[in-house]
């Protein structure tokens with residue numbers, strides 16, 4: 105494969121970083137004319153729509169790239185934004201600022217700064233910006249993920265955490281167990297026992313989808329051909345592409361919000377798609393409950409039961425369910441997909457994991473939840489995949505609800521705060537030789553990521569994939585269990601190998617904010633006869 109050699113994760117000579125940086129500097133160099141024309145046109149606008157650069161007490165906003173009039177630094181962030189942000193982190197430091205249109209962002213590239221702002225000062229840095237497309241158009245002012253730090257968010261977060269607590273996740277174990285077995289069986293069948301190359305992506309997508317539809321609506325799909333699989337994955341992907349932290353300029357240039365753009369149409373269509381699909385399931389559940397039918401326990405049923413007490417309207421329920429379906433499907437599926445794309449290049453790592461599995465679990469049964477503590481190498485592989493291939497390099501930004509001065513640097517109220525996790529995950533002071541895929545770096549880290557998020561020293565946290573502070577992902581527990589069951593069982597069942605002549609591209613990815621690998625195929629050779637035997641009774 106062309107991008108990986110000797111276990112080293114190295115960028116090609118015309119790397120996205122170089123392209124982004126070259127594009128940035130070329131743009132800056134050749135943009136004198138654009139500057140002159142647009143500066144004249146925009147100077148008055150500038151003064152009008154940009155926040156103050158200092159607090160009048162000698163504290164200025166953090167330094168950062170100058171950007172262009174009107175669009176700010178947007179031009180440099182349309183492709184591989186994480187690499188451009190990393191380049192600027194090296195130039196401007198752990199806390200720097202950028203402008204996108206009229207919006208000031210500060211970019212946090214260091215674990216200590218992340219903790220100081222988002223955890224220690226969580227009372228200031230736990231809100232969300234009401235972005236025009238994401239919050240106002242797609243979520244119509246609802247939805248836990250996009251809601252500002254207010255009572256509506258507290259209510260939705262309370263309902264969500266009830267459904268995502270450790271106790272709740274324990275009750276989903278049979279679902280997570282079943283779906284991971286169904287995934288392994290589907291891969292086994294499609295690969296015809298190792299003879300036919302397989303793209304595991306749709307199977308991983310259906311596995312995550314089934315977990316979320318069962319938790320949210322109490323049903324599952326029975327094959328990757330089920331129409332909901334394509335529909336749900338399309339909605340999630342469109343959501344990620346329209347609403348990522350830096351996905352569209354309409355959010356940051358108020359003038360664009362007043363004229364019809366294709367992004368408005370996409371936002372409205374997406375809103376309708378989410379409400380029709382997920383709101384439709386809730387209405388169906390409510391109708392069945394009213395007619396006295398027994399309805400399986402699920403989030404939708406709970407919402408219908410408490411709707412009066414919690415003053416939830418139809419839109420609240422549809423959007424909260426959508427947040428589960430968006431937050432919980434593309435994310436866990438992406439980790440399974442990155443694992444499947446990456447691991448074939450590392451036969452020696454697979455072998456080591458499989459030796460551990462044979463020794464601890466044996467070949468007479470598949471690994472289970474309780475085995476994780478005794479399988480440190482398999483546990484470490486997952487953490488390393490998450491470090492190297494966080495599906496959300498920029499997370500979900502927070503916003504400051506007050507003016508704040510951090511180490512002499514002024515962060516005005518309404519500034520958007522982005523965790524630059526690419527830089528944090530590739531910091532050589534925390535992770536030696538960060539470019540190397542090396543599960544051994546986590547071999548002495550038995551913590552779950554949920555526990556690791558609470559370690560006192562932020563330099564010791566495993567990774568920042570789930571965000572930070574009061575808005576940290578409430579789905580961590582279910583996500584970790586789901587990922588454990590699927591990945592440990594794939595390692596137990598298959599030798600995963602590259603198809604000769606079909607290199608797997610790990611640099612490109614699909615998605616503007618949530619990332620998954622571009623389509624690929626791998627070989628999946630069952631490791632022993634018990635694979636077929638133990639999967640015999642599993643239903644897909």
Ligand code: HEM
Pocket residue numbers: 248249250261264268427428429431432433435436439495496499500501502569570571572573574575576577578579580582583
């Ligand atoms: C690998 C899997 C996952 C990843 C990488 C992930 C990542 C994230 C991130 C980065 C955030 C923003 C955190 C912050 O603001 O600091 C978030 C929030 C959220 N996630 Fe996840 N997530 C995953 C799985 C899940 C699952 C399974 C669910 C279940 C429904 C879920 C539901 C949510 C919700 C509802 C929020 C919004 C929380 C709020 O704004 O208060 N996530 N997630």
